[in-house]
Amino acid sequence: MRADAQRNRQRLLRAAVEVILEGGAEPPLDAIARRAGVGIGTLYRHFPDRPQLLEAVADHVLDGAIDAAEAALASDDPVRAYVHAAVERGVGVLNLLHPVLDGDWGAHRTRIAPLLEQLLERGRRSGHLRGDVRAIDVVAAVIRFSRPLGVGLSPEDDRALAHRHLDLHLDGLAATDAPPLPAPAVLDRWTG
DSSP states (O other): OOHHHHHHHHHHHHHHHHHHHHHOSSOOHHHHHHHHTSOHHHHHHHOSSHHHHHHHHHHHHHHHHHHHHHHHTTSSSHHHHHHHHHHHTTTTHHHHHGGGOOOOOHHHHHHHHHHHHHHHHHHHHHTSSOTTOOHHHHHHHHHHHHSOOOSSOOHHHHHHHHHHHHHHHHHHTSOOSSOOOOOOHHHHHHHO
16 A cells, blocks of 8 residues: 555544544544545545444554553553553544444454553552452453543543543552452453
8 A cells, every 4th residue: 555545544544533432333434534634535445335444443443452552561550551542542432333343353352362461460560550450440441431521522621531530540440458349240241
C-alpha cells in the first residue's frame, strides 16, 4: 500500500474509533470520512462496507492495546501505564462493537493474555496492585472508562475525566492489608 493510502487508512480508523465512541456501533460513514479529512470515496476504497470497517476498527484497537501492553512493561507502574494508554487508543469501542461483530478476537486474546499477566505480576511485586486483581478486572475497567459519559462534555474534557477516574480506581486497587474480595461468578464466566 502506498504511504499516502496507508496514512488515509490510519486516519479513517482513528476517526471511526472516535465516532463510534461518541455515537455507537452504527456510525454514519460520512461522519467518519469528514472526521478523517477525506472524501467518502476514500473510505469506500479502504472499507467497501460497514462490516469490513467495523472489523478493521476492532483489529486496529486490539493491536493498539497489545502495543500499549508491550510498552507498559518498561514502566515503573506498568498497569497504570497500560490502562491510560489503552483508554487513549479507544479500547472501549470493543464494548460497542462486540454485539454487532461475529469475531471473538481469539488471536488477539492469545497475544495479550500473557502480557496482561506480566503487567499484573509486576504491579503486585511493586505494591501498585493488590494480589486479588485479575486481568479481567483491568480489562473491564479500561472498557468502562473508555466510554464517553454522554453528558455534553467535550471529547477533551471527557477524556481528562476518564484519566482522573482511572487514577482514582487504580489507587483503590493498590496493595493493602484488606482481605481479598470475593470474585463474582461473572468473572469466571466471562473469562472461561
